Every structure is written in C-alpha cells, then in structure tokens.
Amino acid sequence: MLMPAGLHRHSSERTEDRPVLLSKLSQRETAVSLSKGFEVEIYTGTPTGEIIGFSDRIVADLHGFVREPDARNVEYTTPPLNRYEQLLCELVRPRQTLRNYLTTLGDYTLIPGSTLSSGDTQRFYRSDPHNPYHAYIEDTYHTDVVTASIHINIGISDPELLMQACRLIRLEAPLYLALTASSPFLDNQATGYHSTRWHLFPQTPSSVPLFTSHQHHIDWMEAQLAAGTMHNVRHLWNSVRPNGDRRPYCLNRLELRICDLVINPLHLLAITALLEARLLQMMADPSLDPLKISQLPAANRAEDLVQLAMANEQAVARQSLDATVHHWVDGRAITAKHWIQDLYETLWPIAHQQGFGCFLTPIQAILEQGNEAQQWLALHEQGQSVQEILEIAIQTAAEQDHRLAEELCLPCMA
Secondary structure (H helix, E strand, O other): OOOOOOOOOOOOOOOOOHHHHHHHHHHHOOOOOOOEEEEEEEEEEOOOOOEOOOHHHHHHHOOOEEEOOEOOEEEEEOOOEOOHHHHHHHHHHHHHHHHHHHHHHOOOEEEOOOOOOOOOOOOOOEOOOOOHHHHHHHHHHHHHHOOOEEEEEEEOOOHHHHHHHHHHHHHHHHHHHHHHOOEOEEOOEEOOOOEHHHHHOOOEOOOOOOOOOHHHHHHHHHHHHHHOOOOOOOOOEOOEEEEOOEOOOEOOEEEEOOOEOOOOHHHHHHHHHHHHHHHHHHHHOOOOOHHHHOOOOHHHHHHHHHHHHHHHHHHHHHHHHHOEEEOOOOOOEEEHHHHHHHHHHHHHHHHHHHOOHHHHOHHHHHHHHOOHHHHHHHHHHOOOOHHHHHHHHHHHHHHHHHHHHHHHHHHHHO
16 A cells, blocks of 8 residues: 655755754744634544444543544544644644543554445444434434544635635535545445545535625525524535534634545645635635636526536546546536646645645645545455455554654644
C-alpha cells in the first residue's frame, strides 16, 4: 500500500524538515486566514477491521466526544482556528486519546473508512435508546446514515457573503468528495462505488435550492419546518450548508458536509487549504458567483445548476477522481481530477501568499496516487480481502498519527 504523502513545499521550492517548515509558516501566516474547524466521525473496533460500538462509554468517560445515533462511530470536534499547524494537533491529539482509552477496554482501535466496510448493515445499534431524535433517524433511514465523515467548517460572518460561498462551493462540492472518497466497501464487499456513503446517504430535503440571499434561506427553512420535510433546523443534509449558533437566523460559517472520512491529517488539511484558498479568491472577486457568471441559460439557471451539481455528486460517488463531470461555468465535460488540477494551479499562489501554501501541496499526492478508495480497490483487485486491506489501513493510520504527534504537535505547542 502506498504510504501517505508527507507535508512538503511546492515543486519550485526546496523541501525542508517539517518542524522547521511549520515554524516558518507560523511566522508568515497573516490575518487574512479564515477560521477553520472540523467535525470528525470515526468508527471503533478491532485491529482486524470488525466494527464494534463503544460510543456510550466513550462519551461517559472522555471529554470532547459526542455520540452518533448508532454506537459504532463517535464524533469529536476541533475548535475554530486560523493556523494549520494548530489544527493538525487538534486533529491528532483526540484520536491518540481515544486509541489509548480503547486499549483499556480490550484489543480495540480506530477504523478508517466511511461505511460499515466489515460491519452489519442489517441492524441499528442505538447509542441512546431513549433519544427520540435517534429513534426518528433509525425508523426513517435505518443504517444508510451509519457513516463516518468529515465536516469542514470555514468561518464567514457576513451572511450574504456566506450565501455566495455556499452557492460556489455547492457547485464544486463533488471535487472535495473526489479527493476524499474512502468507502468502496460495505458488508465485506466492493460495492461498485468509491463513495458508497454518498451514494446511500439520504439527502434531506430531496430538493434544496441555491439560496439567493440570507432571507431566501430563512424563508425556505421556515417553510420546510412548517411542512415537516425537515424535522428540526439540523435536518438539512446536503453537500454544503450555512451554519451558526441560531440557524437559520444567526449564521457564521460554511459547513462542507460531502467529504468521506479522511484519515490522513495532512491530506485533510490540504483539502481544507484548497477550500480556504477558493473562498479567499471569491472574497477578492465578488463576481465569482455561479448565479452571475454561469453561461447556462438564464431562465432556469438556478434550477439547472442544482441538477448539474447533484448529477456531478453521483458521478463522483461512483468513480471519484476518474468521474466525468460537467463544469458549472459552461457545462463542459471534464474529469474531476483535471478540474481539481486546474483549481490547484490557480489557487496555489493565493495559498502561498497567505502563508499556507505548504499545506496545500499534498493535493498533488492525492491526484497522483489516488484517494483512499482507489488505493483500497487497487489492492482488492490484486486479490487482497477487505479484512486484509482494513488491517493495513488501521495500522498505517495509527503509525501516521503517532509520528505526527511526536514530530509536529509537541514542537508547535512549545
């Protein structure tokens, strides 16, 4: 299995040791950087890949973890931070804490992947049998929602700018799924999808418009709640949504929800850097708005763009980086990989100028080596079983987190 790419600089720059590079980066970062935070869902189980739930015990015994409706995965969040080296530590440290805790329960660990690769999809293991919202989720969606993912939150306080950001990123969300796909297996079988999670996950409500303004978002949310198509304000499950402390009225961040679980922290930070650079580009260029500059016919542009985005999401769920998608600007066909490469070349100077260019560069490794689903499927085609692939991935992830914690987290906290 290909080892995850480490942190490195753009090809035009000299490679340096990671702690030294991070020190220089810390000195260069500017106030233009946006705040960033993650919601990380992850499975627990055995080193052989059997997924076993402990979320009720984890939440009771450890600070900073919250339960999901099914006990087999658990969630932790990172605080909103501007600096990537600090985010790296906030990603790794809770996982190390959780791994250490799981060893007190037996021979248990953390399991990569976004679906029940070796799990039981016939049964819902309730983490909180008395929670009525969990009962609603189980009864309505069953195990289609038992997935592990990464939600990337980027701080944007201006509500109208946030709506523009949601419009742009919703049209490009399939690209982030292409980079992160990690769910090619379900119940010990290859499914034919790179992101089985996004193929199965119930997007709710089934039709979500591109919000033209904050007031449009408020009116639409109130109408959905009144009609019962949304159970509560959290029940907006699509690729990207505006979020905040009092939805839909007080909003302060964009939440990208489409990504599969990215177990490699450096890859996750690279994907986040791509997103942040794109948003900084949008803030510098107010015309960068699909409703304004798309060349699709104006009469039905908003509806056509939503349909284009949803079709692209399903194409990417099946073939990730190799999927043929259609660009929102002019509708032309392009592979997700080539679209990402074009964005990378455009956005790298922005990331470099703002001091986080080195965190963006692992995008190139993902494009060259393939995402996790593609690497796993390559091993599967060579004859390895799902269990054997998961065993390798589990061990690689543990070693990777341990190495990053030792090499990077302690120095950056000094």
